[in-house]
Amino acid sequence: xxxxxxxxxxxxxxxxxxxxxxxxxxxxxxxxxxxxxxxxxxxxxxxxxxxxxxxxxxxxxxxxxxxxxxxxxxxxxxxxxxxxxxxxxxxxxxxxxxxxxxxxxxxxxxxxxxxxxxxxxxxxxxxxxxxxxxxxxxxxxxxxxxxxxxxxxxxxxxxxxxxxxxxxxxxxxxxxxxxxxxxxxxxxxxxxxxxxxxxxxxxxxxxxxxxxxxxxxxxxxxxxxxxxxxxxxxxxxxxxxxxxxxxxxxxxxxxxxxxxx
Amino acid sequence: xxxxxxxxxxxxxxxxxxxxxxxxxxxxxxxxxxxxxxxxxxxxxxxxxxxxxxxxxxxxxxxxxxxxxxxxxxxxxxxxxxxxxxxxxxxxxxxxxxxxxxxxxxxxxxxxxxxxxxxxxxxxxxxxxxxxxxxxxxxxxxxxxxxxxxxxxxxxxxxxxxxxxxxxxxxxxxxxxxxxxxxxxxxxxxxxxxxxxxxxxxxxxxxxxxxxxxxxxxxxxxxxxxxxxxxxxxxxxxxxxxxxxxxxxxxxxxxxxxxxxxxxxxxxxxxxxxxxxxxxxxxxxxxxxxxxxxxxxxxxxxxxxxxxxxxxxxxxxxxxxxxxxxx
Amino acid sequence: xxxxxxxxxxxxxxxxxxxxxxxxxxxxxxxxxxxxxxxxxxxxxxxxxxxxxxxxxxxxxxxxxxxxxxxxxxxxxxxxxxxxxxxxxxxxxxxxxxxxxxxxxxxxxxxxxxxxxxxxxxxxxxxxxxxxxxxxxxxxxxxxxxxxxxxxxxxxxxxxxxxxxxxxxxxxxxxxxxxxxxxxxxxxxxxxxxxxxxxxxxxxxxxxxxxxxxxxxxxxxxxxxxxxxxxxxxxxxxxxxxxxxxxxxxxxxxxxxxxxxxxxxxxxxxxxxxxxxxxxxxxxxxxxxxxxxxxxxxxxxxxxxxxxxxxxxxxxxxxxxxxxxxxxxxxxxxxxxxxxxxxx
Numbered sequence: 067x068x069x070x071x072x073x074x075x076x077x078x079x080x081x082x083x084x085x086x087x088x089x090x091x092x093x094x095x096x097x098x099x100x101x102x103x104x105x106x107x108x109x110x111x112x113x114x115x116x117x118x119x120x121x122x123x124x125x126x127x128x129x130x131x132x133x134x135x136x137x138x139x140x141x142x143x144x145x146x147x148x149x150x151x152x153x154x155x156x157x158x159x160x161x162x163x164x165x166x167x168x169x170x171x172x173x174x175x176x177x178x179x180x181x182x183x184x185x186x187x188x189x190x191x192x193x194x195x196x197x198x199x200x201x202x203x204x205x206x207x208x209x210x211x212x213x214x215x216x217x218x219x220x221x222x223x224x225x226x227x228x229x230x231x232x233x234x235x236x237x238x239x240x241x242x243x244x245x246x247x248x249x250x251x252x253x254x255x256x257x258x259x260x261x262x263x264x265x266x267x268x269x270x271x272x273x274x275x276x277x278x279x280x281x282x283x284x285x286x287x288x289x290x291x292x293x294x295x296x297x298x299x300x301x302x303x304x305x306x307x308x309x310x311x312x313x314x315x316x317x318x319x320x321x322x323x324x325x326x327x
Numbered sequence: 328x329x330x331x332x333x334x335x336x337x338x339x340x341x342x343x344x345x346x347x348x349x350x351x352x353x354x355x356x357x358x359x360x361x362x363x364x365x366x367x368x369x370x371x372x373x374x375x376x377x378x379x380x381x382x383x384x385x386x387x388x389x390x391x392x393x394x395x396x397x398x399x400x401x402x403x404x405x406x407x408x409x410x411x412x413x414x415x416x417x418x419x420x421x422x423x424x425x426x427x428x429x430x431x432x433x434x435x436x437x438x439x440x441x442x443x444x445x446x447x448x449x450x451x452x453x454x455x456x457x458x459x460x461x462x463x464x465x466x467x468x469x470x471x472x473x474x475x476x477x478x479x480x481x482x483x484x485x486x487x488x489x490x491x492x493x494x495x496x497x498x499x500x501x502x503x504x505x506x507x508x509x510x511x512x513x514x515x516x517x518x519x520x521x522x523x524x525x526x527x528x529x530x531x532x533x534x535x536x537x538x539x540x541x542x543x544x545x546x547x548x549x550x551x552x553x554x555x556x557x558x559x560x561x562x563x564x565x566x567x568x569x570x571x572x573x574x575x576x577x578x579x580x581x582x583x584x585x586x587x588x589x590x591x592x593x594x595x596x597x598x599x600x601x602x603x604x605x606x607x608x609x610x611x612x613x614x615x616x617x618x619x620x621x622x623x624x625x626x627x628x629x630x631x632x633x634x635x636x637x638x639x640x641x642x643x644x645x646x647x648x649x650x651x652x653x654x
Numbered sequence: 655x656x657x658x659x660x661x662x663x664x665x666x667x668x669x670x671x672x673x674x675x676x677x678x679x680x681x682x683x684x685x686x687x688x689x690x691x692x693x694x695x696x697x698x699x700x701x702x703x704x705x706x707x708x709x710x711x712x713x714x715x716x717x718x719x720x721x722x723x724x725x726x727x728x729x730x731x732x733x734x735x736x737x738x739x740x741x742x743x744x745x746x747x748x749x750x751x752x753x754x755x756x757x758x759x760x761x762x763x764x765x766x767x768x769x770x771x772x773x774x775x776x777x778x779x780x781x782x783x784x785x786x787x788x789x790x791x792x793x794x795x796x797x798x799x800x801x802x803x804x805x806x807x808x809x810x811x812x813x814x815x816x817x818x819x820x821x822x823x824x825x826x827x828x829x830x831x832x833x834x835x836x837x838x839x840x841x842x843x844x845x846x847x848x849x850x851x852x853x854x855x856x857x858x859x860x861x862x863x864x865x866x867x868x869x870x871x872x873x874x875x876x877x878x879x880x881x882x883x884x885x886x887x888x889x890x891x892x893x894x895x896x897x898x899x900x901x902x903x904x905x906x907x908x909x910x911x912x913x914x915x916x917x918x919x920x921x922x923x924x925x926x927x928x929x930x931x932x933x934x935x936x937x938x939x940x941x942x943x944x945x946x947x948x949x950x951x952x953x954x955x956x957x958x959x960x961x962x963x964x965x966x967x968x969x970x971x972x973x974x975x976x977x978x979x980x981x982x983x984x985x986x987x988x989x990x991x992x993x994x995x996x997x998x
């Protein structure tokens with residue numbers, strides 16, 4: 067497992083919508099392969115925007131994003147789709163597809179429109195559903211299952227896309243307690259074995275702390291601190307970013323900081 | 328907008344090509360029409376007393392229509408043509424009329440072909456007509472299809488009395504009875520001339536101002552170019568809407584200002600009670616109380632068919648108007 | 655994993671499914687069309703049709719009615735229904751709006767204005783323009799296509815809303831112009847209104863020869879975008895994440911769909927309701943996967959319009975009811991019934 071120290075690099079990335087205030091300012095960081103990066107920060111700090119810039123659908127006004135030394139700006143979105151997949155926060159679908167059909171759509175970047183799909187595409191979709199414990203939902207209509215079930219289906223879809231970089235936006239927010247840990251387990255252990263690099267935004271600091279190898283704390287569009295959970299989650303950083311003074315304790319099992327009110 | 332951008336150029340060129348195609352076809356058709364006109368003028372249609380088939384007439388659409396033999400089965404697709412056919416004594420040969428053909432009474436039991444537009448081609452074909460007497464106006468667009476299906480159709484759309492007489496003659500000629508047509512037209516012309524001479528002795532200042540209106544509050548009135556307007560001036564009246572062209576929707580204020588001496592309401596067949604009700608409603612219209620026609624109770628209800636249709640009964644309408652205006 | 659995949663992933667060779675749909679759909683449409691040849695003002699029974707096919711022209715009148723009047727109407731109905739349903743479904747897909755119909759992006763209003771101007775000009779230039787009415791309508795449609803295309807680019811956000819708003823705005827503009835034209839033209843009013851209501855009775859083989867190729871090619875091109883349309887229903891960003899160029903897809907579908915609709919509407923007028931409701935009925939029957947839904951909708955639309963046309967011409971014969979009224983009166987209860995059955 068070659069550890070590519072600069073699998074993903076952002077250099078001097080700034081972003082603002084036309085005529086608007088700057089949402090991201092001078093973002094610089096690198097991420098090695100097969101690491102789980104957790105992006106945290108208060109609402110409005112630019113977490114989702116950063117994710118969208120990394121995924122390539124937003125082009126930075128200044129700076130560049132490199133994936134394995136390829137500038138995302140120079141790649142077509144078809145090529146990017148074979149490298150990066152995303153699990154969104156909002157999973158509403160206009161038409162009432164079955165869950166398995168939604169997962170199958172993850173294979174889109176690989177399917178020729180004229181020739182159509184092969185058996186392999188169905189196998190990969192099925193495996194993805196098994197991994198995310200959503201196989202039982204196969205025949206259910208996507209509009210009729212709960213938010214948490216939908217998120218698992220969308221995770222399956224993102225995995226079916228065979229990405230090298232997986233992006234998740236506030237993934238665990240709708241999940242029940244048991245699923246929260248099960249999915250994080252899945253992400254961390256099973257998938258790291260397959261060399262998958264993962265970036266997830268978190269609203270819940272404790273979860274972020276447990277799940278992530280590396281944390282990136284955003285404050286008003288700038289990187290406040292990036293490093294291990296111990297390095298990032300301390301009183302000083304939290305006060306600067308959240309303007310709050312919570313109590314920090316050490317998680318007995320995982321040996322990472324946990325925040326208590 | 329950069330006019331030289333590829334997408335703009337594509338759209339603009341499609342637009343220009345289609346327009347040119349259209350103009351070219353219009354021009355070519357006009358040319359061929361003039362050619363045919365020249366040829367048929369030589370045959371001097373409508374003046375001979377015996378009929379030789381096949382004969383060709385040029386109808387309202389400028390098409391040279393050839394009638395191959397004396398037609399035995401006639402279809403009329405307009406109430407005006409139905410009336411003319413019966414007036415010419417051809418009623419026995421009529422096998423199909425529209426839902427709206429209500430005169431004469433003898434036509435009641437003839438098979439109905441449906442609407443004036445869109446024409447029911449199936450019904451018309453099933454009746455096996457030798458000749459179809461058709462109408463211009465809003466039926467015009469249905470005629471090409473009718474002809475495509477092999478039907479011989481003569482299109483008539485007379486807009487004044489003179490053209491109405493011409494239509495009567497054309498129908499008579501096409502059906503093999505040109506002398507009957509001439510006879511009918513002569514009789515009608517005599518009646519018209521009688522009225523004309525009576526009117527010529529009436530000074531313009533004595534000619535009453537006339538307003539033609541309907542029963543609905545939204546007022547449509549006939550202006551220059553309509554049959555009604557022509558009849559009014561022939562009968563020695565002054566249409567307050569003579570300055571407008573064709574049928575126009577007008578502002579009730581216009582009527583109040585013009586102060587007509589006589590108001591004429593053309594409607595379908597009515598009975599006495601309804602007539603007086605209508606007169607009452609008109610009299611009570613807002614802002615009209617000062618109009619001479621209303622003050623003097625000079626509101627007349629007439630049968631609209633006598634004035635809207637290009638038929639022999641127009642002359643009856645003319646005589647009725649004369650009576651109303653001057654007696 | 656020795657168990658066959660089909661039970662859990664639903665693997666069916668989509669090409670085989672498509673061929674099956676095409677064959678069954680075509681045969682059904684053909685069957686319905688032949689049966690409907692029997693219906694009309696004039697009574698013609700199957701014996702006549704069969705003897706006509708076998709022996710040639712026995713009765714000239716009946717042969718004329720069947721081949722020159724009824725058959726073209728039925729074929730035009732099938733093509734129009736297919737075109738409206740396919741484009742309706744595709745537009746619902748790119749706008750992510752179940753209430754979209756093929757007319758919502760403005761092309762129909764342009765065609766209507768072109769046709770009304772053509773009708774108004776008829777009286778100025780005379781009879782000969784009557785046959786060229788479809789050209790006027792098509793020019794009008796292309797004009798509105800151009801205007802909507804340009805207007806949608808002005809909108810900042812490159813998503814469905816920009817296109818939708820442009821279409822609605824141009825439709826309103828053109829409808830206003832049509833209203834003014836109607837108000838000024840008392841003589842031509844009748845013709846204009848009838849054109850607007852939609853009519854299959856003017857069908858002939860020449861018109862069909864003009865329409866067939868664009869409709870079939872256009873509908874096929876829309877069909878090949880099915881996978882992209884599926885992905886687009888997950889959301890604009892989601893589709894981008896799946897590698898789909900959403901703005902190119904939208905413009906492509908918009909232009910192809912508009913040209914198909916312009917072609918058909920120029921000859922038939924505005925037949926409503928079909929393009930809105932048939933895609934929904936197709937979804938209720940076979941699900942929202944566009945690869946299955948669009949072909950099914952095409953055949954359903956064709957058959958539906960053929961049947962509505964029969965009703966239009968026999969209910970109060972010899973007067974014909976405008977076909978747009980029949981499609982709504984028949985289609986709405988049908989749709990509600992299917993909805994209730996699905997929800998049970």
